[in-house]
Amino acid sequence: MGDKWIRATIFGGYGRVVAAVTTELVGELQRRHQTWPTATAALGRTATVGAMMASFMKDEERLTLQIRGDGPLGGITVDADTTGRVRGYVQNPKVHLPPNALGKLDVGGAVGSGSLYVMRDMGMKDFYKGSVELQTGEIGDDFTYYFAVSEQTPSAVAAGVLVNTDNSVIAAGGFIAQLLPLATDEHAVQLEERIKSITSVTDLLTSGVDAQGLIRLLDKEAASFSSGDIRFECTCSRERLRGVLKSLGQAEVEAMLDADNGAQLICHYCNSSYDFTAEDLEDILLELRGGEH
Numbered sequence: 001m002g003d004k005w006i007r008a009t010i011f012g013g014y015g016r017v018v019a020a021v022t023t024e025l026v027g028e029l030q031r032r033h034q035t036w037p038t039a040t041a042a043l044g045r046t047a048t049v050g051a052m053m054a055s056f057m058k059d060e061e062r063l064t065l066q067i068r069g070d071g072p073l074g075g076i077t078v079d080a081d082t083t084g085r086v087r088g089y090v091q092n093p094k095v096h097l098p099p100n101a102l103g104k105l106d107v108g109g110a111v112g113s114g115s116l117y118v119m120r121d122m123g124m125k126d127f128y129k130g131s132v133e134l135q136t137g138e139i140g141d142d143f144t145y146y147f148a149v150s151e152q153t154p155s156a157v158a159a160g161v162l163v164n165t166d167n168s169v170i171a172a173g174g175f176i177a178q179l180l181p182l183a184t185d186e187h188a189v190q191l192e193e194r195i196k197s198i199t200s201v202t203d204l205l206t207s208g209v210d211a212q213g214l215i216r217l218l219d220k221e222a223a224s225f226s227s228g229d230i231r232f233e234c235t236c237s238r239e240r241l242r243g244v245l246k247s248l249g250q251a252e253v254e255a256m257l258d259a260d261n262g263a264q265l266i267c268h269y270c271n272s273s274y275d276f277t278a279e280d281l282e283d284i285l286l287e288l289r290g291g292e293h
């Protein structure tokens, strides 16, 4: 069964929720980047939030999330779009810390203090960028704070990743529940109580609860369901990486030709490598010298 997001309205239209199962996506991220458990959880939670936030966007919009902390992970970057494509990477994939006081993967310790950035590319004319200080580095808390401060939307964000002893991913998923502008204090109290009753998203997922089941736990009477697929997919290509090489300029490409007799570029997002031979580089130099292309 593939990964999915499911959206619904809750509290008779005074709130909305998106829930997602992202086990395959996070598993693919783990395999491609060979992340260790704490890094897998940090990247996987961020990718899960990205997939869910993208479900609220329109048409050609693209979303980039960045977590920049001073912990051993370095930075986390995730891209997502409205077709359900998600990709991402963590600066230092080989990070695993002892469990935190709750006996859980210490994502907050691995992320450290810093900031969270949300960038939304809305096509030709519009670009949105918001940022907030990281609260705990546990990702869910940090996005909850982001929605409250940057988008003035009271929200609860949960994202979880369960990792096996062989580093593979057993389960991943989460939800974002939001109160809409006309919601009352009573709705806020109600939502808070429901959220408190959900102690672990991954425990629920492994016990057989799906995205729709998560939504029902928040509101038995949730309505207006819609859904979409989520999948790992990178937009890189040989042509695109060739463009990157060319943009480095003549001197740089000549230096690569002299030193290595070729070049290898690796896409950060998917870890695919692209080899360019001496002949490829000479072609690029011809174009650069010609200045016409």
Ligand SMILES: [Zn+2]
Residues within 6 Å of the ligand: 234, 235, 236, 237, 267, 268, 269, 270, 271, 272
């Ligand atoms: Zn790629």
